[in-house]
Amino acid sequence: MGLPQSSKEERLAVNATISSPVRARPGWLMALGLWQLLFGLGSGVAMGMVASGTGIEVIGTPRLVLLGALGLAALLALLSVFDIWRLAHRGRLIAFVLNLILAAVAGFFTLQEVNVFNGLDALGANFGRGLPFLAVMAVGWLVSGWATGVRPEWERALLLTSRGLMAVGAGALLLSVGLLPGLWTFLTRIVQPPAVIFLAVAVLAVLVLRLVKSSQATAAFGSTSKQLEVIDGIAFVSPNILGFLAFLGGPLVISLFVSLTDWDGLGEASFIGLGNYIELLTDPFFHRSLLNILFFGVVAIPLSVIPALALASALNMKLPGMRVFRALYFLPAVAGVVGVALIWKQLYNATIGYINYALLQLTEFVNLIPGLELTAPQPQWLSNPSTAMLSMVIVFVFSTIGFNTVLFLAGLQGVPPTLYEAAELDGAGVWGKFRNITIPVLAPTTVFVSITTTILALQLFSEPFILNAPQLSPNGPDNATLTPVIYLYQNAFERFNQGYASAIGWVLFLVIFAITIVYFRTQREDGVLTS
Amino acid sequence: MTTEAARDKRRRQRRSILGKAGIYFVLSFFALLMVFPFVYMAASALKTPADTFRYPPKVLPRQAATVEVNGEERPLFLLPIDGIDTEVVLIEEGLEAGVFTDPVSPEEELAWPLSLALPTGELVTVDGESLEVYAVTVGDRSSELALKRNTVVGRFESTAGDETYAVVRTAPAAESVSAEWQNFSEVLQRPAMERALSNTILVTVLVVLGVLFTSIMGGYAFARINFPFRNAIFVTYLGSIMIPFIVVLVPLFQLMVAFDWIDHLGVLVWPFLFNAYGTFLMRQFFVGIPGELDESAVIDGATRWTILWRIYVPLSWPAIATLGTFSFLYAWNSFVWPLVAINTANTESYVLTIALRQLGGQAVESPNLIFAGIVIAVVVPISIFIAAQRYFVENVATSGIK
Numbered sequence: 065m066g067l068p069q070s071s072k073e074e075r076l077a078v079n080a081t082i083s084s085p086v087r088a089r090p091g092w093l094m095a096l097g098l099w100q101l102l103f104g105l106g107s108g109v110a111m112g113m114v115a116s117g118t119g120i121e122v123i124g125t126p127r128l129v130l131l132g133a134l135g136l137a138a139l140l141a142l143l144s145v146f147d148i149w150r151l152a153h154r155g156r157l158i159a160f161v162l163n164l165i166l167a168a169v170a171g172f173f174t175l176q177e178v179n180v181f182n183g184l185d186a187l188g189a190n191f192g193r194g195l196p197f198l199a200v201m202a203v204g205w206l207v208s209g210w211a212t213g214v215r216p217e218w219e220r221a222l223l224l225t226s227r228g229l230m231a232v233g234a235g236a237l238l239l240s241v242g243l244l245p246g247l248w249t250f251l252t253r254i255v256q257p258p259a260v261i262f263l264a265v266a267v268l269a270v271l272v273l274r275l276v277k278s279s280q281a282t283a284a285f286g287s288t289s290k291q292l293e294v295i296d297g298i299a300f301v302s303p304n305i306l307g308f309l310a311f312l313g314g315p316l317v318i319s320l321f322v323s324l325t326d327w328d329g330l331g332e333a334s335f336i337g338l339g340n341y342i343e344l345l346t347d348p349f350f351h352r353s354l355l356n357i358l359f360f361g362v363v364a365i366p367l368s369v370i371p372a373l374a375l376a377s378a379l380n381m382k383l384p385g386m387r388v389f390r391a392l393y394f395l396p397a398v399a400g401v402v403g404v405a406l407i408w409k410q411l412y413n414a415t416i417g418y419i420n421y422a423l424l425q426l427t428e429f430v431n432l433i434p435g436l437e438l439t440a441p442q443p444q445w446l447s448n449p450s451t452a453m454l455s456m457v458i459v460f461v462f463s464t465i466g467f468n469t470v471l472f473l474a475g476l477q478g479v480p481p482t483l484y485e486a487a488e489l490d491g492a493g494v495w496g497k498f499r500n501i502t503i504p505v506l507a508p509t510t511v512f513v514s515i516t517t518t519i520l521a522l523q524l525f526s527e528p529f530i531l532n533a534p535q536l537s538p539n540g541p542d543n544a545t546l547t548p549v550i551y552l553y554q555n556a557f558e559r560f561n562q563g564y565a566s567a568i569g570w571v572l573f574l575v576i577f578a579i580t581i582v583y584f585r586t587q588r589e590d591g592v593l594t595s
Numbered sequence: 596m597t598t599e600a601a602r603d604k605r606r607r608q609r610r611s612i613l614g615k616a617g618i619y620f621v622l623s624f625f626a627l628l629m630v631f632p633f634v635y636m637a638a639s640a641l642k643t644p645a646d647t648f649r650y651p652p653k654v655l656p657r658q659a660a661t662v663e664v665n666g667e668e669r670p671l672f673l674l675p676i677d678g679i680d681t682e683v684v685l686i687e688e689g690l691e692a693g694v695f696t697d698p699v700s701p702e703e704e705l706a707w708p709l710s711l712a713l714p715t716g717e718l719v720t721v722d723g724e725s726l727e728v729y730a731v732t733v734g735d736r737s738s739e740l741a742l743k744r745n746t747v748v749g750r751f752e753s754t755a756g757d758e759t760y761a762v763v764r765t766a767p768a769a770e771s772v773s774a775e776w777q778n779f780s781e782v783l784q785r786p787a788m789e790r791a792l793s794n795t796i797l798v799t800v801l802v803v804l805g806v807l808f809t810s811i812m813g814g815y816a817f818a819r820i821n822f823p824f825r826n827a828i829f830v831t832y833l834g835s836i837m838i839p840f841i842v843v844l845v846p847l848f849q850l851m852v853a854f855d856w857i858d859h860l861g862v863l864v865w866p867f868l869f870n871a872y873g874t875f876l877m878r879q880f881f882v883g884i885p886g887e888l889d890e891s892a893v894i895d896g897a898t899r900w901t902i903l904w905r906i907y908v909p910l911s912w913p914a915i916a917t918l919g920t921f922s923f924l925y926a927w928n929s930f931v932w933p934l935v936a937i938n939t940a941n942t943e944s945y946v947l948t949i950a951l952r953q954l955g956g957q958a959v960e961s962p963n964l965i966f967a968g969i970v971i972a973v974v975v976p977i978s979i980f981i982a983a984q985r986y987f988v989e990n991v992a993t994s995g996i997k
Contacts, residue, residue, distance in 0.1 A: 176854065181854070181856060181859070181861045181865060182855070182856060182859040182861055183861075184797075184801075184859065184860045184861040184864065185859050185860050185861070185943065185944065187797065187860075188790075188793065188794050188797055188860045188943070188944070189943070191793045191794070191796070191797045192789065192790070192792075192793040195793060195796065198796070198800070290821070293820055293821050293822065294821070294822040294823065296816075296820050296822075296899050297816050297820035297821065297822030297825065298822060300812045300813065300815055300816035300820060300899070300903075301812070301813050301816040301817070301822075301828070303808070303809040303812055303813065303868075303869065304809050304810075304812070304813035304832065304869050304871075304874055305828070305832075307809065307866075307868060307869030308832060308835065308869055308871070310866075311843075311847065311850075311865075311866040311867075311869065312835055312838065312843060312869075313835075314846075314850070315843040315846035315847045315849075315850055316838065316842065316843055316846070318846040318849070318850070319842055319843060319845060319846040322845065322846060322849075329845075329849065329852075371625075374621075375621075375622070375625060378618045378621060378622055379622070381615075381618060383615060383618070383619075385619075387984075389622050389626055391980075391981065391984055392626045392629055392630055393625065393626065393629055394980065394984075395629060395630065395633060395977065395980075396629060396632075398924060398976050398977055398980040399633070399928075399973045399976065399977060400924070400927065400928030400930075400948065400972065400973065400976060401928065401930060402928070402930050402947075402948045402951050402952055402972070403636075403951065403969040403972050403973045404632070406951065406952075406955045406965055406969055407632045407633075407635065407636045407966075407969060408632065409955065410635075410639070410647075410962055410965075410966075411632060411635065415650065416648055416649070416650045416652060417652075418631075418635065418652055421650075421651055421652055462628075462629070462632070465629075466629065494614060519837070519839065522839075523839050523840075523841055525841075525931060526930050526931065530952055530955065549841050552841060552844070552845075553844075553931075553935075556844065556845045556848070557848075557935060562845050562849070565845050566842075566845050566846070569839075569841055569842040569843075569844065569845065570842060572839060572841060572842070573838065573839055573842045576837070576839060577837070580837065
């Protein structure tokens with residue numbers, strides 16, 4: 065967060081502290097110590113409440129995590145009181161971290177109580193009206209882009225226009241989407257308890273943060289610039305770390321716990337140990353989904369990696385028009401899986417779709433060879449169990465090949481052109497250069513591309529879900545397109561076996577993890593062999 | 596010696612031209628495969644429902660052609676005049692006619708008015724049936740044909756004034772390429788679609804701004820500020836990219852239930868303002884900026900906050916554009932989480948992906964509307980991609996591998 069470090073008054077205060085011969089303990093320092101003492105006691109009380117289950121009821125792993133966190137906070141807070149009294153920098157650091165977390169938590173609860181998070185709905189309801197103004201802002205932004213590289217006297221005018229457009233657009237946008245009524249609702253809600261209490265705590269925490277970070281504190285604690293850097297570092301990574309803990313790390317821990325229960329997502333969960341995992345061992349549907357995804361991966365991954373490698377080396381020849389090709393290949397990755405899948409659904413149509421029509425035309429063409437009388441295959445692509453998964457492969461390859469090509473191209477651009485020139489002098493042909501230069505140089509890229517493609521392939525969900533989903537349980541014909549993630553989805557959100565679904569998720573995670581490690585291993589061995 | 600070298604050179608040149616042609620052929624073939632579905636999408640979005648079910652399929656949208664005759668829109672038909680298919684208008688209906696056939700090749704039939712056929716009084720046997728022979732005048736030629744049965748035809752006239760006759764019911768209608776632009780407004784009028792569009796824009800803008808903000812902050816910290824366990828934290832955070840989103844799907848859903856965010860738009864925004872990949876991308880870019888810049892700025896009394904936003908950010912537009920495009924595409928196209936977190940009944944919180952998926956199930960009878968919906972959903976990310984391509988492709992990919 066942006067905490068201005070030194071204002072004029074603060075600098076004067078620093079001079080005052082430095083000039084005094086004895087390191088005095090001013091009033092603000094005592095207040096800080098007292099606040100930290102309160103912090104410690106408060107955490108202790110909260111921990112007691114969680115432990116006894118009065119007031120705050122949390123169960124399972126989250127409860128243990130919360131107990132641990134509160135206990136740690138209490139201990140650290142008390143330690144910081146001691147440090148602050150000793151004027152040791154560590155106290156300042158601890159105070160900073162604890163109050164940062166407190167400010168975030170209290171701020172979160174304030175916004176939650178005031179309903180700001182869900183208030184986005186109100187904004188969404190009016191946002192359509194604001195869209196023209198958003199466009200005005202976008203135009204302003206584009207103008208600022210043009211402003212660089214023109215004549216200086218134009219640049220000024222363009223920059224002014226751009227700023228003006230953006231400011232007017234922003235203002236009009238905010239007014240048109242109902243900023244004023246929104247603010248009024250916010251103000252009326254925030255003065256009511258419990259929001260006002262959370263707000264007070266958050267404001268206090270922020271004030272303490274400012275105090276801890278002030279140059280006055282630097283002087284009093286005698287902190288070095290290295291120690292100050294640590295505080296800055298924590299401040300700068302905190303949005304990421306807190307977000308990660310709240311929305312990824314935390315849920316991950318919960319997920320592990322849930323996978324060991326029979327939770328239905330609503331009622332009581334009872335701990336059943338490895339029960340879910342043992343059930344998975346004998347679940348025919350899960351086995352079917354694993355077999356399906358194995359087939360899918362074995363076919364789809366090479367198909368989206370190997371041609372990408374070839375296309376990239378062709379694009380790397382630096383001939384005219386290559387940028388256009390590169391952009392065209394990238395289109396499917398940009399367009400998004402839902403749109404792409406819906407387009408393919410029409411293409412796959414067995415009676416009027418283009419694919420079967422193309423097959424028919426192709427067969428007629430081949431039949432021009434005298435003596436040949438082939439009948440064109442007209443498969444029911446999506447509803448025939450033997451072609452359903454193949455259809456998914458085609459869509460998957462279609463959407464991933466362009467991205468992989470660009471990744472390979474990036475890897476190729478790191479190859480010094482002299483390498484190819486030297487090979488040409490030695491009389492190497494196109495194939496020789498590809499085999500002896502391109503492939504070895506691209507080994508790390510290939511591993512990277514293969515890993516990302518594998519991770520994507522193992523999580524196959526949207527394609528079968530959209531292509532084979534006229535009904536709620538889209539397993540395709542004869543479960544032919546049942547994938548682990550679809551099975552997970554069905555268990556979690558259709559049958560509400562959330563414990564079982566979590567177990568599926570973890571198994572999938574472990575498989576992905578294992579495959580990634582194997583890929584890295586092979587690369588390392590290759591490296592040893594070639595060097 | 597020199598002639599041999601020249602010949603060798605010429606051979607090489609010929610080979611390289613052939614090679615280039617081959618490369619362009621392969622690249623174009625793949626490009627066609629990649630682009631065709633989008634061409635098909637764009638063209639089908641402009642079709643009438645019936646046109647989407649046409650077989651054999653035609654790419655361009657077609658409609659029955661009409662022409663104004665005496666202030667009236669009349670359908671055009673496509674009939675052969677002198678062996679050439681010509682656009683003609685129906686002038687007169689209900690003419691007494693016969694179906695004639697050539698006794699030599701009885702499988703060909705011609706419906707022609709009896710007024711242009713003169714009985715010759717002769718009989719001929721076709722397929723074991725005894726038929727009367729007529730002298731039938733077609734254009735300025737007359738030929739002897741056998742009358743199979745009676746029928747009714749209409750008189751058609753081309754713009755050049757040439758006449759021809761055919762059975763009206765089976766006459767092939769002339770078609771012209773024309774677009775049904777109102778498909779787009781029609782699809783936006785369907786429940787949820789227009790709201791889904793504005794919701795998607797709102798969600799995407801917020802996610803992009805949030806991700807840019809947190810990634811710039813975190814990237815700077817990991818690149819330039821020393822603090823304990825910095826590298827360990829960075830590697831752990833980066834490693835979280837490997838966690839499949841699917842693993843946290845259920846617990847994240849439960850967390851959102853606990854926060855009471857499920858079914859609200861915010862559920863698509865707040866958990867996604869943090870991104871390990873973005874932080875990594877920004878860090879990689881910031882590491883390449885000379886560190887002396889901030890050292891001197893620190894001596895001048897600047898805070899890290901000002902250094903970051905005044906020095907680093909203006910130098911990092913390529914990386915920011917890249918990350919912005921990436922998070923834009925990610926947010927705009929995200930499907931699984933909205934599917935889980937937004938109730939099907941709550942169309943107020945729909946985003947385009949789930950609205951489209953629903954449309955795909957509902958509008959089975961009019962695929963043109965589905966395609967119009969896809970075009971709306973796809974045109975924004977594609978334009979953004981084209982605008983940002985310059986940074987996007989070169990930048991991301993390189994930093995993604997290093």
